[in-house]
Amino acid sequence: xxxxxxxxxxxxxxxxxxxxxxxxxxxxGAELAxxxxxxxxxxxxxxxxxxxxxxxxxxxxxxxxxDSAGGYAAFSLMPADASVLTVEYKINLLAPAHGERLxxxxxxxxxxxxxxxxxxxxxxxxxxxxxxxxxxxxxxxxMVGKSDxxxxx
Amino acid sequence: xxxxxxxxxxxxxxxxxxxxxxxxxxxxGAELAxxxxxxxxxxxxxxxxxxxxxxxxxxxxxxxxxDSAGGYAAFSLMPADASVLTVEYKINLLAPAHGERLxxxxxxxxxxxxxxxxxxxxxxxxxxxxxxxxxxxxxxxxMVGKSDxxxxx
Amino acid sequence: xxxxxxxxxxxxxxxxxxxxxxxxxxxxGAELAxxxxxxxxxxxxxxxxxxxxxxxxxxxxxxxxxDSAGGYAAFSLMPADASVLTVEYKINLLAPAHGERLxxxxxxxxxxxxxxxxxxxxxxxxxxxxxxxxxxxxxxxxMVGKSDxxxxx
Amino acid sequence: xxxxxxxxxxxxxxxxxxxxxxxxxxxxGAELAxxxxxxxxxxxxxxxxxxxxxxxxxxxxxxxxxDSAGGYAAFSLMPADASVLTVEYKINLLAPAHGERLxxxxxxxxxxxxxxxxxxxxxxxxxxxxxxxxxxxxxxxxMVGKSDxxxxx
Numbered sequence: 001x002x003x004x005x006x007x008x009x010x011x012x013x014x015x016x017x018x019x020x021x022x023x024x025x026x027x028x029g030a031e032l033a034x035x036x037x038x039x040x041x042x043x044x045x046x047x048x049x050x051x052x053x054x055x056x057x058x059x060x061x062x063x064x065x066x067d068s069a070g071g072y073a074a075f076s077l078m079p080a081d082a083s084v085l086t087v088e089y090k091i092n093l094l095a096p097a098h099g100e101r102l103x104x105x106x107x108x109x110x111x112x113x114x115x116x117x118x119x120x121x122x123x124x125x126x127x128x129x130x131x132x133x134x135x136x137x138x139x140x141x142x143m144v145g146k147s148d149x150x151x152x153x
Numbered sequence: 154x155x156x157x158x159x160x161x162x163x164x165x166x167x168x169x170x171x172x173x174x175x176x177x178x179x180x181x182g183a184e185l186a187x188x189x190x191x192x193x194x195x196x197x198x199x200x201x202x203x204x205x206x207x208x209x210x211x212x213x214x215x216x217x218x219x220d221s222a223g224g225y226a227a228f229s230l231m232p233a234d235a236s237v238l239t240v241e242y243k244i245n246l247l248a249p250a251h252g253e254r255l256x257x258x259x260x261x262x263x264x265x266x267x268x269x270x271x272x273x274x275x276x277x278x279x280x281x282x283x284x285x286x287x288x289x290x291x292x293x294x295x296m297v298g299k300s301d302x303x304x305x306x
Numbered sequence: 307x308x309x310x311x312x313x314x315x316x317x318x319x320x321x322x323x324x325x326x327x328x329x330x331x332x333x334x335g336a337e338l339a340x341x342x343x344x345x346x347x348x349x350x351x352x353x354x355x356x357x358x359x360x361x362x363x364x365x366x367x368x369x370x371x372x373d374s375a376g377g378y379a380a381f382s383l384m385p386a387d388a389s390v391l392t393v394e395y396k397i398n399l400l401a402p403a404h405g406e407r408l409x410x411x412x413x414x415x416x417x418x419x420x421x422x423x424x425x426x427x428x429x430x431x432x433x434x435x436x437x438x439x440x441x442x443x444x445x446x447x448x449m450v451g452k453s454d455x456x457x458x459x
Numbered sequence: 460x461x462x463x464x465x466x467x468x469x470x471x472x473x474x475x476x477x478x479x480x481x482x483x484x485x486x487x488g489a490e491l492a493x494x495x496x497x498x499x500x501x502x503x504x505x506x507x508x509x510x511x512x513x514x515x516x517x518x519x520x521x522x523x524x525x526d527s528a529g530g531y532a533a534f535s536l537m538p539a540d541a542s543v544l545t546v547e548y549k550i551n552l553l554a555p556a557h558g559e560r561l562x563x564x565x566x567x568x569x570x571x572x573x574x575x576x577x578x579x580x581x582x583x584x585x586x587x588x589x590x591x592x593x594x595x596x597x598x599x600x601x602m603v604g605k606s607d608x609x610x611x612x
Contacts, residue, residue, distance in 0.1 A: 324512060327511075327512035328510070328511050328512055328517060329507050329508040329509065329510045329511075329517070330508065330509055330510060330511065330517035330519055330520060331517075332508065333486065333487075333508045333509070334486075354482050355482040355483065355485065355486045356482065356483055356486070357481070357482045357483060358480075358481050358482075358483065359477060359480035359481055364481060364482070364483035364484075364523075365526055365530075365545050366483055366519075366522065366523030366524075366526055366527060367483060367523075369519065369522045369523060369526060369548075370517075370519030370520075370522060370523060371519075373518055373519055373522060374519060377518075391552070392518050392552050393551065393552065394549065394550060394551040394552065395522075395549070395550060396547065396548070396549035396550075397547060397548060397549075398546065398547040399544070399545050399546065399547065
């Protein structure tokens with residue numbers, strides 16, 4: 001339970017549809033693991049082509065799913081005729097992303113008419129144990145009247 | 154000319170070697186376009202699997218090469234026995250990344266013994282014309298005594 | 307010359323008027339040193355009650371005038387019936403602010419209808435020599451129809 | 460209870476001593492409301508000279524105590540021979556700071572040997588009711604061997 005009431009009852013289908021049309025999410029094998037009002041989780045399983053030279057997840061992959069998890073968390077609360085845009089984000093990398101799976105958990109911190117602020121935590125799972133590897137703070141913008149579009153992010 | 158004197162005369166080879174070992178940079182087709190002391194450019198050509206649903210570059214790809222361009226700009230000034238770590242970055246997405254090529258230009262703003270601050274501008278090239286699409290401010294850390302490692306980023 | 311055309315020909319008077327009504331700017335002795343379209347400089351002279359325990363300018367004072375310089379730079383380009391709001395900013399402190407005067411130079415990097423992105427550099431002046439002590443990246447929002455208000459920042 | 464074990468048993472006295480020597484905290488009437496391992500709260504009561512032109516707290520005051528609350532939360536976990544430095548922070552202003560009192564709550568998110576990451580929430584209290592007005596993410600650095608110094612921030 002997130003405490004947010006979605007403006008669009010079909011928010012989950014809309015998030016899944018938009019996510020499914022993003023070539024870059026498919027490229028890295030990202031999946032939607034949770035879609036609730038104001039809360040979206042994205043996971044990625046490890047592959048060598050997602051790595052940096054030590055065999056850990058590349059920081060760019062961590063940033064990419066953090067950005068998307070926060071973006072879709074914001075999108076889930078927007079009206080049916082709006083799309084979402086990432087204005088900016090800031091991410092702190094807390095530890096090497098060494099493990100078999102990443103989970104980025106995007107949560108809306110403040111939902112306004114034009115701007116949304118999201119907080120995102122990313123953990124890496126290794127032998128079933130979660131370790132925080134990044135935390136992010138993000139600003140998103142609703143583009144009203146762009147109903148056919150999903151997030152640009 | 155960047156005004157920085159590299160501590161390691163072989164900095165360019167070291168940057169290229171580290172970049173070449175990153176699976177994630179190969180995955181997205183990223184290339185090193187410039188390697189000077191404190192200044193590294195990375196380019197990516199458009200492919201549908203790097204897109205979001207409007208056919209523009211995905212914001213995650215923009216963030217990924219921005220992070221790497223700043224990281225390698227910092228790495229180029231570090232001593233031969235150090236590796237580099239992205240501590241954090243903040244990125245503003247200025248315009249849709251609509252075009253045939255992205256160029257991320259990482260520049261060191263302050264080079265300290267432990268911490269480096271880099272500034273990164275990303276442009277998208279369309280019909281030969283550059284449009285700014287993102288700007289970032291990044292903090293990196295030198296890990297001294299980790300000479301065989303390239304950037305974790 | 308900043309290359310920006312102001313929407314409001316009276317932008318400079320409007321910036322000065324708004325600045326003059328901010329109690330907090332008076333409290334720290336801040337002054338407007340430059341007001342051009344998209345470019346505002348703010349200076350503060352050293353006083354012991356602006357210090358941290360080493361006798362340098364407190365980081366909070368550095369952040370405060372960085373935020374205001376970027377905010378007023380954005381405000382200078384807004385229409386006469388808009389006020390400005392700081393959405394967020396990120397600031398890197400580059401060196402101790404040791405000197406007799408701070409200068410924060412706010413410059414608009416991108417001016418949109420709703421959102422503006424500003425870049426701010428802060429230097430500390432000691433014996434006539436400038437040293438960079440902070441750099442910031444900031445997002446601001448125009449609040450149209452709030453004409454009598456200056457920046458909230 | 461914060462779950463952190465302080466390296467210095469006298470952490471609270473050290474935080475209070477350092478805070479007491481900061482001219483800028485006295486200037487704005489800031490007070491330490493809580494000092495626990497990895498958790499520091501700072502409050503400021505409203506005065507007209509802390510305002511912007513609408514009679515709300517100035518955003519610069521919000522940023523100043525957010526920076527200090529995170530800085531002292533980090534400092535509380537550092538060894539007795541270290542001082543703390545703000546490397547950078549990013550702050551989102553969520554709502555006008557309209558009320559009689561601000562409370563900034565700094566909490567350590569990750570405590571490393573050299574770097575600490577803190578998360579800070581700022582609320583404004585009006586008629587006894589708290590409203591979130593800002594959230595920040597901050598990176599701090601331990602300067603080992605600078606035992607007599609408190610935070611530079």
